[in-house]
Amino acid sequence: MNTNRKPLFLLTFFLLAALVASILTGCGGAKPKVALMLARGGLGDKAFNDSANEGLQKAMQDLGVEVKTFDYQQDTQSENVRKAAQEGYQLVIGLGSENSAAITEVATEFPDTKFALVDAVAEGANVTSVTFSELEGDFLAGALAALLSENNKVAYLGGADVLVIRRIQFGFEQGVKYVKPDAEIVVKYVAGKDDFSGFSKPDEANAIAAQLYADGVDLIYAAAGGSTLGAIDAARSANRLIVTTGSDQRYIAPEVVVTSRTKNMNQAVFMLIELLTKDELQSGSIQLDYKSGGIGIAPLSADLVPASVSSAFEAIRADLESGAIQLEPFVGQ
Structure with missing residues (x-):
């Protein structure tokens, strides 16, 4: 009398399973x-x-x-x-x-x-x-560059003459001048106006950076995308310092990369x-x-930054975060 119950139960089970699967798929499975x-x-x-x-x-x-x-x-x-x-x-x-x-x-x-x-x-x-x-982060990078500069001469290396690179340069220059108003800032771009190829030319960046170091620059702030790798190689060859942008790149060459101003993509x-x-x-x-955490500064290399410089830098950072330092906004195009 019960011989048909098992097949009927199995049929009902599979139908219900198919229905549930269909519902889940329709609900965004x-x-x-x-x-x-x-x-x-x-x-x-x-x-x-x-x-x-x-x-x-x-x-x-x-x-x-x-x-x-x-x-x-x-x-x-x-x-x-x-x-x-x-x-x-x-x-x-x-x-x-x-x-x-x-x-x-x-x-x-x-x-x-x-x-x-x-x-x-x-x-x-x-x-x-x-x-x-990026303004606050680039200001801090500029302040650090000035604090570390012995020759009173630093450089900015951009990937190309585009809005974001000019904006980064603006903040960096404010930071340098805040610490050393008489410092010389040499500016070079890998490529010209709106030429984005400059962000993927490490060999050209290497040559530019090598010449900057040969001309007496003792620290370069590089905002050049993939081309920055060439500038890091030049810093290593010249045994000079470099600060990079984008991600934390200290691991690439810890002997010369002081820190990185991070943009947390x-x-x-x-x-x-x-x-x-x-x-x-x-x-x-x-x-x-900077306040939201979208922009940051990687930890400073203890091997490359003397304690006195680190202390002065942290004082500037505290003043910036408290509002004691007011930055000029970027209004360029």
């Missing part, structure tokens, strides 16, 4: 997909791109998202961004000014896809722009993806600065 459009120089720059990719990989591990990086394509970046959107990535994140035009263009074609740009601004009803106010990328997973990502602008 699939992993969100996030694409990261790299800036010029790509992975391996030990700075801008690598830091952003750290945030991407952390999001994959901690938030369970599916991720992919896309190398920068100089002449066809809009097609590159369009490909990511066509492949169904719910969020497409671009890095740097060279991705701005492509993100702005493609975002209008895919209104149901979310786009973001980190360290620059793009336009669009479905675009989030994350920018950084990893945190910015992770923040965007976390907001996506919470369905809280809104279009518009987000600005990160």
Whole structure:
């Protein structure tokens, strides 16, 4: 009399299991997909791109998202961004000014896809722009450079003559002049006006930095992306000091890299993806600065910074954080 109960039970079980699976899938069981459009120089720059990719990989591990990086394509970046959107990535994140035009263009074609740009601004009803106010961090880097300078001569090496590099230079010069108003600041760019290739030319940066050291500069502040690796090699060869930007690069050459003014791209990328997973990502602008932790200063090398300099630097940092030092804002274009 009970011979049909087991098959009926199994049939009911499998039908219920299929129904539950269908409901879960419909409720968002699939992993969100996030694409990261790299800036010029790509992975391996030990700075801008690598830091952003750290945030991407952390999001994959901690938030369970599916991720992919896309190398920068100089002449066809809009097609590159369009490909990511066509492949169904719910969020497409671009890095740097060279991705701005492509993100702005493609975002209008895919209104149901979310786009973001980190360290620059793009336009669009479905675009989030994350920018950084580096001023306080660059001021501190300049103050440290002046405190460490024995020849009263320091240098600024930028990747190219672009807005963000001029802005970093502005803060650095304020810091130098705050400590030593009569200090000489030599400024060099790897590439010219709006030429982003300067961020991926380490050989040229090496030659420029080597000449700066030969001309009596005793510390270089480098804001040159992947090209900074060449400047670090020049510092090592000349046995002179260098302060870098982007990520903490002391490990590359601890004998010459005093510290790094960090721009925490990893945190910015992770923040965007976390907001996506919470369905809280809104279009518009987000600005990160020194106070919010978006900008920082890596610990100073105890081997390269005398205790007296470290003490003077920390006093300046305390005055800046308390508001006793008021900085002039950057208003250039």
